Amino acid sequence: MIDKYIPAEIEPRWQARWEADRLYEMRSDDSRPKWYALTMFPYTSGDLHIGHWYAMAPSDVFARFKRMQGFNVLHPMGFDAFGLPAENAAIKHGVHPYTWTMKNVENMRRQLKSIGAVYDWSREVVTCLPEYYKWTQWFFIKLWEAGLAYRAKAPVNWCPACKAVLANEQVVDGSCWRCEAPVARRDLEQWFFRITRYADELMRHDHLDWPERIKTMQANWVGRSEGTEIAFALESGDSNTSGNPGEIKVFTTRPDTAYGVTFMVLAPEHPLVASITAPDRRTAIDEYIRQVRMRTEIERLSVDKEKDGVFTGAYATNRLNDERVPVFIADYVLLSYGTGAVMGVPAHDERDFAFAKRYNLPMKVVIAPPNWQEEEALSGAYTGPGRMVNSGMFNGTINTDGARDITKHLEAQGWGCPSISYKLRDWLISRQRYWGAPIPMIYCKQCGLQPVPERDLPVLLPEDAEFRPGGDSPLTYHKVFLKTTCPNCGGQAQRETDTMDTFMCSSWYFLRYCSPHCSEAAYDSRQVQQWMPIDIYTGGADHAVMHLFYARFFVKALRDMGLLSFNEPFLRLFNQGVITCQHQKMSKSKGNVVNPDDYVQMLGADTVRAYIMFVGPWEQGGDWDDSGISGLSRFLNRVWTLALEPYKIKNWDEAAERALQRTTHQTIRRVSGDMERLHFNTMLAALMEYASQLNKARETGGISEHLWNESVQALLLMIAPTAPHLAEELWARRGLPYSIHSQSWPKWDEVLAQAETIPLLIQVSGKLRDKLLVAPDIAEDEARTMAMASAKVQAHTSGKEIVQCIYVPGRLINLVVRP
RNA sequence: GCCGGGGUGGCGGAACUGGCAGACGCAGCGGACUUAAAAUCCGCCGGAGCAAUCCUUGUGGGUUCAAAUCCCUCCCCCGGCACCA
Secondary structure (H helix, E strand, C coil), rough: CCCCCCCHHHHHHHHHHHHHHCCCCCCCCCCEEEEEEECCCCCCCCCCHHHHHHHHHHHHHHHHHHHCCCCCECCCCCEEECCHHHHHHHHHCCCCHHHHHHHHHHHHHHHHCCCCHHHHHCHEEEEHHHHHHHHHHHHHHHHCCCEEEEEEEEEEEEEECCCCEECHHHEEEEEEECCHHHHHEEEEEEEECHHHHHHHHHHCCCHHHHHHHHHHHHHHHHCEEEEEEEEEEEECCCCCCCCCCEEEEEEEEHHHHHHHHEEEEEECCCCHHHCCCCCCHHHHHHHHHHHHHHHCCCHHHHHCCCEEEEEEEEEEECCCCEEEEEEEEECCCCCCCCCCCEEECCCCCCCHHHHHHHHCCCCCCCECCCCCCCCCCCCCCCCCCCCCCCCCCCCCCCCHHHHHHHHHHHHHHHCEEEEEEECHHHHHCCCCCCCCEECEEEEECCCCCEEEEEHHCCCCCCCCCCCCCCCCCCCHHHHHEEEEEEECCCCCECCCCCCCCHHHHHHHHHHCCCCCCCCCCCHHHHHHHCCEEEEEEEEEHHCCCCHHHHHHHHHHHHHHCCCCCCCEEEEEEEEEEEEEEEEEEEEEEEEECCCCCCHHHHCHHHHHHHHHHHHCCCCCCCCCCCCHHHHHHHHHHHHHHHHHCCCCCCCHHHHHCCCHHHHHHHHHHHHCCCCCCCCHHHHHHHHHHHHHHHHHHHHHHCCCCHHHHHHHHHHHHCCCCCCCCHHHHHHCCCCCCCHHHCCCCCCCCCCHHCCCCCEEEEECCEEEEEEEEECCCCCHHHHHHHHHHCCHHHHHHHHCCCCEEECCCEEEEEEEECC
């Protein structure tokens, strides 16, 4: 009588043993090929929910698979620990953000350990610790020295709830990505990173094995478009302004419509607005600007909103045809895109059409729509192709050629030039909050902006800050923190009080894992050389633009400083799907968070790991439903019995012996292939089938003891990545050498995996009528003869003429009859 | 509106390059074991029909000897982008 499978007894025991033996710690003198398997590290929110398991367990299975395949696998874990929730907890419950965060780290570390993963905890990284953020600050200074960090006054996204500015990427549908409060605009002096310098490189993903979806999203985010910059001569509306009022530059992707301009529009924030506004228009203009500034992003971005604007009183001249057109301001024109000014061509642009309709501006057709009878009024903007009309010397040209020709003409006259615009904006990294890495800069009245010298890093967060609701960052009130001396002249100076966007911390953590305790540098170059780039990076698709984009920018910037020697950090990217609860995103506020601890307690980590992977394709995610988990619990119990109950041979049978051997090799082939493609659900289905085959073989007792043992061992090896504790326990109980996780992944033999007979499908006119067991390499003639001999086939062919015979070797024969 | 992914039994899903639709599991039904229950094991399990057979992969059409798979139309769901000139 064998004892029962009790995961709660087995799992902690093996976890303790693995830790004591340092089974998963990496050694740099290891001669095996390296494999860096990275899972996105969790934010320290407090508890691990089932979604975390869904991210962590399958990636651990894959890392274990790679280990068994002979790779030296680095699969580290850490915590993204700076950020607003910690500070909110401080304000709400009076607990220090550090205390709150580290308590969460401790709890989450315990939960993560219960997964039974191969994480090397000696490499753990926590981004809010000075030993880590010292180097985040160091990177800031490096970027500043390289001219990639700058301070600028600009209209920024302000979240009134978080009381901090947001990067463009953090504004989702006009709302804050974290708290969903509507975002407002503010003019503030802030720190930016020049990510736009890398726009072209960031939209390319050469040689990267990434989901098409993510590559497209990133390319769209960069939003490169090629067009033409055209300068219009300006005639000031203010007659008091003396001298040359200058020109307005616009960016357009449709230079072919340049003869159709009937008005111009500037963004309300455009610097020219103040100087061109006519005195009698000033009040109206100021009022409009005031209104626009009060609008939230949501209102401003609303497509349904009528396009409103105000006439400035100024006129501009289209140099191509010397036509004089009025200049407006309107908030459908964005300061941040192109030149912040557009030419209005109502006949050929939908937005301009709507604007012209509203303000009764003239329209001029310059691209002939199909069947156009020279009528002036169109029912809507015509944006399709056509021949150019009303366009002077370009009349009759196809508009696509005209775009090129007009640009050449403008360039020759000095009125314009080809130009490229991007949607991508520079990365705003300042945050007016406490719980982040302080920006290591000093303001000196004498010497100006000074970086904190490297020897003075880290700039520590003061522990005794006060957390008050509604206020600015506690750092701005902290006199001791604020006051410092200038590193250049030694005089009195002030510290920068902004902290960095937490995405800054997560942009380089994968480098820190390579040498987590390096104290003289952010990382040991030799170690980074050895491990980077990352072979597979797994995590949620919600980081498609923010984190992945910033991390790529970081790597490219460091490369250009000579600090790294590769172009891309993540060679293969895989996004697991989202686990929902009652078809809603899990969140603490909704109270629908599924905690895995109870399942682990009752059924064991191995069962939870297996179930998570079995429910469907990993990339698909799904709604959490525990009704099927018993199936996996049963399966692991079957494996337990299978491995421990002694085998007794009854009557040896050569055919049975060969059949099981064949099944074993076929299963190894299937499981290995599924593993490589991360198809864990079908991988487990294959193992279940194999286990039931083994059960049948035991019942029959027709195979040798040797083959039985070999087959059971193959099963244990193949299930080891999925159910590491169970496999280790059974491996030990069968008297095999510790540890199963140091064994090689089983190999299959194509010859042994080959089927002796295959079912040949017999079709008549494409419909299945019979199946015959034949040798896989049966010749067509023979197959046809056998097919014709089948009674079931004859029932459908008798009296009919066979007009065609299609033979697919090893699969089917199809006899096509004339009806 | 644009881009991407998807729609298969009561449910989660499988089907590799166009070649047996429904693997594997859940739920359900029947049986064995048991005084009984749980657990375990075995069998059945898309629909219609006594049967041969026919129907069935969101809808309608097409290509093909053969379509869940390829092409076109429409409907629905999920994700992303959305005044980007």
